[in-house]
Amino acid sequence: MTMSDELFFQPVAGLAAQLAEKKISSVELMQAVLARTQAVEPRVQAFNSYDGAGALVQAQASDARRAAGQTRGPLDGIPVGIKDVISVTGQPLTASSKILANFVSPYDATVTRKLKDAGAICWGRLNLDEFAMGSSTENSAFKSTCNPWDLACVPGGSSGGSAAALAAGEAIATLGSDTGGSIRQPAALCGVVGLKPTYGLVSRYGLIAFASSLDQIGPFTRTVEDAAIMLGTIAGHDTNDSTSFKTEIPDYRAELAKRRGPWKLGIAKEYFGAGLDPEVGAAVQAAIDYYKKLGCEIREISLPHTQHAVAVYYIIATAECSSNLARYDGIRYGHRAKGATDIVDLYFKSRAEGFGPEVKRRIILGTYVLSSGYYDAYYLRAQKVRTLIRQDFLNAYKEVDAILTPTSPTPAFKKGEKAADPLSMYLSDIYTIGVNLAGLPGISVPCGFSSGGLPIGLQIIGQPFKEADLLAIAGAYERGHDWHLKHPKL
Amino acid sequence: MPQPADFNIDHLASLARLALTAEEKARFSAQISDVLAYIAQLKEVDVSGVEPTAHAFPLFNVWAEDMPQPGLPVDVALRNAPAQRDHMIVVPKVVE
Numbered sequence: 001m002t003m004s005d006e007l008f009f010q011p012v013a014g015l016a017a018q019l020a021e022k023k024i025s026s027v028e029l030m031q032a033v034l035a036r037t038q039a040v041e042p043r044v045q046a047f048n049s050y051d052g053a054g055a056l057v058q059a060q061a062s063d064a065r066r067a068a069g070q071t072r073g074p075l076d077g078i079p080v081g082i083k084d085v086i087s088v089t090g091q092p093l094t095a096s097s098k099i100l101a102n103f104v105s106p107y108d109a110t111v112t113r114k115l116k117d118a119g120a121i122c123w124g125r126l127n128l129d130e131f132a133m134g135s136s137t138e139n140s141a142f143k144s145t146c147n148p149w150d151l152a153c154v155p156g157g158s159s160g161g162s163a164a165a166l167a168a169g170e171a172i173a174t175l176g177s178d179t180g181g182s183i184r185q186p187a188a189l190c191g192v193v194g195l196k197p198t199y200g201l202v203s204r205y206g207l208i209a210f211a212s213s214l215d216q217i218g219p220f221t222r223t224v225e226d227a228a229i230m231l232g233t234i235a236g237h238d239t240n241d242s243t244s245f246k247t248e249i250p251d252y253r254a255e256l257a258k259r260r261g262p263w264k265l266g267i268a269k270e271y272f273g274a275g276l277d278p279e280v281g282a283a284v285q286a287a288i289d290y291y292k293k294l295g296c297e298i299r300e301i302s303l304p305h306t307q308h309a310v311a312v313y314y315i316i317a318t319a320e321c322s323s324n325l326a327r328y329d330g331i332r333y334g335h336r337a338k339g340a341t342d343i344v345d346l347y348f349k350s351r352a353e354g355f356g357p358e359v360k361r362r363i364i365l366g367t368y369v370l371s372s373g374y375y376d377a378y379y380l381r382a383q384k385v386r387t388l389i390r391q392d393f394l395n396a397y398k399e400v401d402a403i404l405t406p407t408s409p410t411p412a413f414k415k416g417e418k419a420a421d422p423l424s425m426y427l428s429d430i431y432t433i434g435v436n437l438a439g440l441p442g443i444s445v446p447c448g449f450s451s452g453g454l455p456i457g458l459q460i461i462g463q464p465f466k467e468a469d470l471l472a473i474a475g476a477y478e479r480g481h482d483w484h485l486k487h488p489k490l
Numbered sequence: 491m492p493q494p495a496d497f498n499i500d501h502l503a504s505l506a507r508l509a510l511t512a513e514e515k516a517r518f519s520a521q522i523s524d525v526l527a528y529i530a531q532l533k534e535v536d537v538s539g540v541e542p543t544a545h546a547f548p549l550f551n552v553w554a555e556d557m558p559q560p561g562l563p564v565d566v567a568l569r570n571a572p573a574q575r576d577h578m579i580v581v582p583k584v585v586e
Contacts, residue, residue, distance in 0.1 A: 106566045199546045213545050242552040243545065311529045322506060329507070331581055333570035343582045344507070352509035360508060361518050364499065365525060367506045374496075378529070383542030385535050390543060423524050439546020464547070 007032040008169035009487050012226040015172060016074035019066065026066070026077025029172075030059035030121060033079045037124075037170040040490045043151055045143045046165035048084045049092050050124035055079060058121040065119065074229050074253075076119025081171035083162045084125040085132055086217065087206040088112050091122075095208050096140035097130045099328050099335045099354025109206020110241065111175060111217050111234040118233045126174060127161030130356045131325065132182055132210045134158050135428045138419050139358045146415075147190060148488040149454050153412035156186030159220070163190035166220050168490055173230055174220045179211050180313050181407075181432025183218045184444040188407035188457020191446045193474070193484065194220050195227045196432075198464045199439035200245035202231075203238035211320035212243070214313075214436040223484055224445065224475040228252035231467060250468050259472035262295040266400035270306035271431055277410040283448030283456040284406045287477060291404070294476060299400055303392040308385050309434040310426055315369050315382035316437070321359075322366025328354060361422065390438040397463050402473050405431050407444040407457035431459060441467050445474045446483035455483070497523065 007015065007029055018024045034052045041047060062077030082088055085095050087105035089112075094100045108116065115122055129139035137145045137160025145160045147153040148168040155164040159176030163186035166174050176183040178196035187194025195218045202217045209215060219230035232252045238244045267288060272281060292298055330336035330350025337349035355363070369378035396403060409430060418425040435442040440461055447458035458477065462470030478484060499519050503510045510518070561567075564577050573580035 103570050106562055106569060239554060243549060245547070305535070308532060308535060311532050314525060315529060315532075326507075330572060332579055334572070336572035340582060343584050346582055347507040348509040351507060355508070357514070357518075360510070360514065361521060363506050363508060364502050364518055365522050367502045368497065368522070371502065371505060380542055381532050381535075381537060383544060384537035384540040385532055387540050387543040388535070388537070390546060422521050423528055426525070437543075437546070 006169065008036040008172070010172070011222040012074055012078050012173055012229055013223065015078060019077055020071070022066070026059040026062040027056060029077065030055050030079055033169070033171065040168050041170060043146060043490060044148055044164050044168045044170065045145045046126055046161040046168065046170055047081070048094055048096060048125045048127050048142055048161070051091065052123070055121050055123035058123070062119050062121070072117070072119035075115065075233055078120050078172050080115055080120045080122055081124040081126045081162060081165050081174040082112065082122050083128055083159050083174070083176045085128060085177055085208040086112060086175055088122050092125055093208070094125070094142070095131045096128045096142055097354065097356065097359070098141045099351070101335065103333060107206065110203035110238045112206060114234050124165070124171065126159070126165055129158035129160070130359050131208065131321070132158040132177055132179055133321070133358050133362055135181070135185060135425050136415070136418065137161060138415060139356060141356050144415060147412045148490055149191065150412065150452070152414055153454065154189070154415055156189035156408070156412065158182040160186050162220050163187050163192055163194065166190070166192050166222065167488060169487065173226055175217060176220055177207055177215055177217050178436065179214045179317060180436050181429040183220065184432050184442055184457070184459055185408050185429060187220055187444040188459070189412040189455065191455030191483065191486065192220055192222060193224055193227050193446070194218070194444045195231060196435065196442045197231060197235065197467060198441045200243055201235050201247070201441070201465060201467065203236070203241040203244045205238055205240035209324040211317040212324060213320060214317060224471055224478050225253060225256060227443065228256045228471050245465070247465050252468055252471055255468040256471050256475050259468065261472070261476060262297065263401040263469070263473055264297045264299060264399065265291055265473070266299050266301035266396050266403040268301050268303045268306065268396070268403060268405065270303050271405040275409050275427070275430070276406060279450045280406050280408070280410060280456050284404070284458055287447045287458045288404055290477060290480060301396045301400060301403065303396060303434065305385065305388045305392050306434055309389055309437060310430055312382045312385045312389065312437060313429070313433045314365070314426060315378050316386065318362045318366030319370050319379050320366070322363045322370065325359065325363055330354070358422070386437050389434055393434070393438045393440060393461070401469060402463070403461040405459045405461065407431060407459040411450045411452070411454035411456055435461055440464060441470050443470055443474050445478055447477070447481070448483060497526070
């Protein structure tokens, strides 16, 4: 048996087939994932918490359904890890922040309910940068997750735990959230598939809000087919999220099997400029050449406002975060400081004790850009440039079906390398942020390794609500390569 | 990079209800002024006649029937409260 035959390194689709044929049971699968987690978690540090005993009870229930002929589809009995910003009833929900260290979810997020309805075992809480603010998972108040390919490196962020757990075989699929690249960048840095859906396709109900006009939940998976399975399960309109869209949800998995292109694919010079690591550039160029070989037409396009995306993002995201995080005041839930002299003092002290440095920094910056006298100069201007960034993409889509870019300018960086310099950390999201500002879907698929053995990701940016095409384009690349079959040695 | 003269971290911390130490004030001021210097590039962009985007897709009021829905039981809703008594949240005195 080779490493890739291990149950915990197999994709959802393959495991679902073996479960259906009764070659394995869900309990066996859960036990394999638990044993793997116990073996590698001390080195990877992906989980904030997990409930192994509860997961085995759910696995037994899944096996019982299967025996009774009442199985619920490909995710029935599959262990799925959840980023610790998404509610699961009765489980801790910390956002990797001291301010929510003792919070227990009173209800399920819509995505959680949908996964449970599909039979998935939502069993572990995955580490992140505090309140999803960061690109390395070093901003967690609890632990710094390691990149399974090189434990001295970061897994990316903010969904670093979700990416690292999957890459390390501690889950079969995971959920993350993506506000400026927080699914795609860690997926690239850990060598897995990460999908950020169109804004509004997946309900945000039960997701801890960071920047509400940008946040979107999406899956991390081993394969594009698994991403299609996960997306099909979690997508859809929800009356509990007034920004969720009423749109037809296609059978993404069936469409992936059908759609073969060729497609017109755009290459924007703005995504291949200074700061791009040459090995990343070469790997992405090789992917572009592969699409050419498949008969796709490659067109040069321009996204001229790309250079401003990071600046726009750090105005809009911090403004929204300063507003969203006002709710953490030590009154109804969360950390309450001791020894406050009055209620206002209680707010000041509870927030000072509960929030970490990056969150405080962003609250201050967000407060500044929204404050009286500066709103027009910063926030309103940023919203206007956001319009220009979105128009760049919509103009490009008059000519092409999708856009190919690197996901991250570099492979995983060393822990500590950017921790003291927020601006340099912010710039590591330069290729992913525009997608959030424009509300588009984007996917990162593994497309090679650096000479140091670190994964490299190809980002494919699609058109709004055309995830079926996006997945098909990603699948066409994956079918011709085996990067996604490689696993880290732990 | 000098910080903008109008960047008053004491005022901002007060608006944000956030107690900061002297060390935090100094460090955040320096780091945020780097970010503000970077953000200043947006002044170069011609935005005349451009509408602001608050959301990537046009959003309008979403209406729902005014019908009672099942909600969380009180004890579940209060389970995360730092201090409670008789199904109420206890806070420091707010009236004289």
